[in-house]
Amino acid sequence: MVIRAVAFDVGETLIRDDRGWVAWADWLGIPLHTLSALVGAVVTAGRDNTDALRLARPGVDVAAEFAAREAAGRGEQLDESDLYADVRPVLGALRQAAVRVVVAGNQSATAGALLRALDLPADAIATSGEWGVAKPDPAFFARVVELSGCRPGEVLYVGDHPVNDVFPVRAAGLRCAHLRRGPWGHWWADDPEVRAAADWSVDRLDELLPLVGAQP
Template sequence: MVVAVVFDVGETLLDDTREYGAWADWLGVPRHTFSAVLGAVTAAGRNNAETFQYFRPGFDLATERQRREDAGLGETIEDTDLYPDVRPALTELRTRGLWVGIVGNQTAKVARLLRALNLPADAIATSGEWGAAKPDQAFFDRVAQFAPAARPDIVYVGDQRDKDILPARKAGMRTAHIRRGPAGHLWADDPTVLDAADWRINSLTELPALLRPST
């Protein structure tokens, strides 16, 4: 029985368009150029951070992130960055008695920004706070400690094949793949996703009825 639902952040809850646009501006390259290279990196199954190397070899993400902060151009998250289905879906899941968590590969600052949005979630954390990042099994071990449920009773919801669905399944959790964002569309019909995902959805609002139908 599903007891807890844990959500990835980028392109599952947050539309990353504005943030990637800000990175393109910081690098001084056209936004569509940055997006095209990011898409190629994603299609190759590589880490998105590798995108920056094409524009600035030797680019250090942590250093440049701090430089953005120092320049007053650091990352922000606004309610408009959430996909429209986020609040309704998470609210309904909690109404139906499910524990809702949010955790993804983001900095500790992003955790604070997400908490400030007062989302309908029981707990929020990020890899930056945990010191473990997807797809490492250490991350999913932390998810298992984070959620008040046995692993088979946890559903991890995400868009990425290699960082979300496959490692969560390997960790003994159930999985829901959302067709959203570049990776979500790219891997939606991949045979390994078809095999590993317990559910495949196009909107988070599909989840409440799938996970715990009303009685």
């Protein structure tokens, strides 16, 4: 089936998560190398990223601390420097090839506004915080398909996280490309179950272009 739309995860697919983890380390008073090691531990165990915060600060209410950061003016920030270098060229090439480009990930409503402010070459940008439903819920991918304006099998979803971006994508009937990027992408890239579930495994975003007949 022809791919008519490509939908992208956000964290460690389009943007680096470095800034976010540095902000959390500063806010909670945790040495960055300690928090980084704990992130690695939860990644290899297949646990949620926020479990690293709970390991570093047992009993922490992550949602409450997130709100407190916002209230203190130390909330989310995002600018051009957070984008991976291949993002604009690849998204631009896809649109030039008349492929619809969607950005949809598990981020807050604030992050959605920050992403739109970057003026990416994308047809639509949405976040779980705006939709009120997050990956891996099937309803999230139903919204992705709706935003894409195509049938599920005509949509290619690209992401780094097996539990959020590979297994539920396949179950929802979309095509899937697992990206070897970020801690999750690197650690799980060669896992047999991930390889079997993903239609493609890629190391860079430009490897997507031949899949949809686009030129770099």
